[in-house]
Amino acid sequence: MNLLSPLTSKKMKRIIDSKVYDNHILNQGAQYQIERYYKPKEVSMSKRINIVLKELSPKPGETILDAGCGVGTFAYHTAKKGTFAFGIDYSYESIKMAIKLNKKFNTSEKTPF
Numbered sequence: 161m162n163l164l165s166p167l168t169s170k171k172m173k174r175i176i177d178s179k180v181y182d183n184h185i186l187n188q189g190a191q192y193q194i195e196r197y198y199k200p201k202e203v204s205m206s207k208r209i210n211i212v213l214k215e216l217s218p219k220p221g222e223t224i225l226d227a228g229c230g231v232g233t234f235a236y237h238t239a240k241k242g243t244f245a246f247g248i249d250y251s252y253e254s255i256k257m258a259i260k261l262n263k264k265f266n267t268s269e270k271t272p273f
Contacts, residue, residue, distance in 0.1 A: 182253035232258030239270040
C-alpha cells in the first residue's frame, strides 16, 4: 500500500529528488550560479535577495542557519554582512557549488556547508 497515493496528482510528472537537482546544478555550472544568485544580473532576482535580507536583517556576529541553502545564496549574502552562516541542503552538488563559490568570493571562513 502506498501511503502517499491519496496526496499525489495525475498531473505530477516527476519528483525532483537530489539526483535530479544535482544534475541541474552540474548542467548550469558555476557562472550561471554567480550571475543568478551571487551577483544577480536579473532585477527580479536582485530584488528577491534584497527582500529576504531586509527581513532577516543580519547583523555582524550573528549565526544564521540557511536550511535548504541550495548553492549558498543567503549564506553568502549574510556572511558579507558579517554573520556566520551555516548552510545545509539535500543536494550534494549544491553544497559542492556553495563551497566553491564562497571560497571564490572570500566568505568561506564564515560559511561552512
